[in-house]
Amino acid sequence: MSDSVSPDRDPSTLRSARWFAPDDQRSFGHRSRLKQMGFNTEDFKAKPVIGILNTWSDMNNCHTHFRDRAEEVKRGVWQAGGFPVEIPVMSMSESFMKPTSMYYRNLLALEVEETLRCYPLDGAVLMGGCDKTVPALIMGATSANIPSIFLPAGPMLKGCWRGEILGSGTDMWRFWAERQAGNLCEDGWNELEDGIARSPGHCMTMGTASTMTAIAEVIGLCLPGSTSIPAVHSTHARMASSCGRRIVDLAWDKITPRMLLTEDAFHNAIVTDMALGGSTNAIIHLIAMAGRAGIKLTLEQFDRISQEVKVIANIRPCGDYVMEDFYDAGGLLALLTQIKAHLKLDCLSVSGRSLGENLEGATVYNDDVIRPLDRPVSKAGGTFVLRGNLAPDGAVIKPTAAEPHLLAHRGVVAVFADYGDLKNRIHDEAAGLTADHIIVLQHAGPIGAPGIPEWGMLPIPNYLLKQGVRDMLRISDARMSGTSYGACVLHVSPESAIGGPLALVRDGDFIEVNVAERRLHLEVSDEELAIRRAAWKPRPVPHRRGFGQLYAKEVTQAPEGCDFRFLHHGEDSPEPDIY
Ligand code: FES
Numbered sequence: 206m207s208d209s210v211s212p213d214r215d216p217s218t219l220r221s222a223r224w225f226a227p228d229d230q231r232s233f234g235h236r237s238r239l240k241q242m243g244f245n246t247e248d249f250k251a252k253p254v255i256g257i258l259n260t261w262s263d264m265n266n267c268h269t270h271f272r273d274r275a276e277e278v279k280r281g282v283w284q285a286g287g288f289p290v291e292i293p294v295m296s297m298s299e300s301f302m303k304p305t306s307m308y309y310r311n312l313l314a315l316e317v318e319e320t321l322r323c324y325p326l327d328g329a330v331l332m333g334g335c336d337k338t339v340p341a342l343i344m345g346a347t348s349a350n351i352p353s354i355f356l357p358a359g360p361m362l363k364g365c366w367r368g369e370i371l372g373s374g375t376d377m378w379r380f381w382a383e384r385q386a387g388n389l390c391e392d393g394w395n396e397l398e399d400g401i402a403r404s405p406g407h408c409m410t411m412g413t414a415s416t417m418t419a420i421a422e423v424i425g426l427c428l429p430g431s432t433s434i435p436a437v438h439s440t441h442a443r444m445a446s447s448c449g450r451r452i453v454d455l456a457w458d459k460i461t462p463r464m465l466l467t468e469d470a471f472h473n474a475i476v477t478d479m480a481l482g483g484s485t486n487a488i489i490h491l492i493a494m495a496g497r498a499g500i501k502l503t504l505e506q507f508d509r510i511s512q513e514v515k516v517i518a519n520i521r522p523c524g525d526y527v528m529e530d531f532y533d534a535g536g537l538l539a540l541l542t543q544i545k546a547h548l549k550l551d552c553l554s555v556s557g558r559s560l561g562e563n564l565e566g567a568t569v570y571n572d573d574v575i576r577p578l579d580r581p582v583s584k585a586g587g588t589f590v591l592r593g594n595l596a597p598d599g600a601v602i603k604p605t606a607a608e609p610h611l612l613a614h615r616g617v618v619a620v621f622a623d624y625g626d627l628k629n630r631i632h633d634e635a636a637g638l639t640a641d642h643i644i645v646l647q648h649a650g651p652i653g654a655p656g657i658p659e660w661g662m663l664p665i666p667n668y669l670l671k672q673g674v675r676d677m678l679r680i681s682d683a684r685m686s687g688t689s690y691g692a693c694v695l696h697v698s699p700e701s702a703i704g705g706p707l708a709l710v711r712d713g714d715f716i717e718v719n720v721a722e723r724r725l726h727l728e729v730s731d732e733e734l735a736i737r738r739a740a741w742k743p744r745p746v747p748h749r750r751g752f753g754q755l756y757a758k759e760v761t762q763a764p765e766g767c768d769f770r771f772l773h774h775g776e777d778s779p780e781p782d783i784y
Pocket of ligand 1: 299
């Protein structure tokens with residue numbers, strides 16, 4: 206090593222040096238192929254190679270600005286003395302992927318892990334935002350454990366219709382109920398379609414995307430304040446360049462994801478999730494992300510923290526505003542100042558500073574959008590965990606999104622065997638459902654659906670909507686979009702497709718839900734349940750070839766994060782041999 210080279214900036218310590226530095230035939234091949242792409246030796250020699258993992262595609266509505274952002278990242282990487290290379294990875298669109306993007310979360314995570322491992326990369330910029338892209342990119346990068354920074358897509362601008370502010374998802378569900386009830390004409394409905402999604406960026410309510418990007422920031426993987434910036438602001442473009450500059454330092458300093466993703470960091474993630482009134486999906490994703498770092502999170506941790514930290518982000522679906530207002534009110538850093546007492550402030554972030562240091566100077570500019578803790582949006586916690594003979598391994602409910610009278614409810618059950626059955630029969634008036642009925646959906650879990658889709662906000666029968674009913678108690682092994690609302694008991698585990706008690710529920714049974722007591726009880730005797738269990742037969746797995754076969758064999762249940770068993774934290778794969 207030359208005397209003039211800082212020990213921290215010794216090019217021979219770069220991972221990519223194994224590909225490019227040796228004076229041998231194989232490295233000659235690598236260098237000559239870079240030259241084939243038009244790069245000179247001085248473009249890449251002795252520089253950290255930064256992979257920009259871009260989830261852009263024409264099928265991802267939330268990432269339409271990512272081609273520009275990738276160029277802005279490259280500008281930052283060049284400025285800081287790195288060598289940027291853009292690498293497309295699976296573009297997961299929440300809107301278009303079926304049966305659900307969740308089915309493919311682990312596939313993207315696997316692709317990211319192997320992409321980071323097989324290429325000569327010293328650092329990575331993870332470009333994501335649309336729902337499952339966030340946990341997938343983080344899970345893959347955590348397993349590969351190569352220095353990484355997360356570049357959040359940012360929320361889209363607020364929607365508007367006839368002077369009324371619209372929020373992604375939330376207002377679609379709301380107006381669809383009005384349309385079904387006969388209160389909204391076709392013209393109005395079509396105008397809504399034009400006005401609800403008006404710019405690049407992810408959903409701008411507190412759905413999974415806003416929740417998970419905020420979590421990515423609080424666990425230390427994003428530049429401070431970056432996740433609240435609306436996608437189309439010029440600040441967002443400047444932030445992208447900053448990510449490019451910063452990742453070069455992280456690559457030299459060998460700051461890897463697992464150095465940041467500690468137990469304390471995940472504690473901070475749960476605290477933040479609760480203060481935001483975040484999506485119930487965050488539970489599954491956080492368990493999976495923590496699992497990649499060798500940390501076990503339990504449902505009870507979420508429940509306990511939700512009792513200590515109330516929802517203070519006044520954002521739809523729990524509140525009134527949308528993410529653009531949140532940014533103008535001070536954004537995530539301002540919110541974190543309100544819950545400072547609950548946070549582990551020593552946790553490190555990609556900024557090179559602690560979380561506490563990142564909060565210096567953060568200010569709340571509108572305390573109706575970001576409330577103080579003594580004036581929360583709701584007195585109820587963000588997420589409650591229910592247990593009982595119907596969900597021995599747990600289920601979750603977001604009480605802030607439900608009508609309060611349904612949080613302690615006993616009712617007769619109407620069972621739907623799968624989503625097709627629900628679609629065919631739910632609006633049939635002959636069924637005679639009332640507002641007090643409990644709607645149960647089976648075969649909507651990780652294996653049964655498959656992919657544990659966001660079907661959990663089960664539709665209310667049109668004839669009840671016309672009577673003015675807007676919420677009912679609904680129970681399933683599905684998930685629910687973070688933009689949805691209602692008294693929906695979700696993630697019932699074990700799921701019905703593998704013989705969980707949900708599979709044994711029959712029309713006419715009674716179920717009792719008591720959220721305050723965390724109780725989810727099927728009023729059927731153990732003897733009768735044993736008879737039903739003996740008669741129960743599993744359905745064939747829906748997807749039986751290729752990825753579907755791998756998925757059905759390896760996916761875990763919701764309380765374990767729905768990750769693949771073989772991707773859980775364990776022995777690291779060796780660095781690739783270079784022959
Ligand atoms: Fe992409 Fe909602 S559709 S975040």
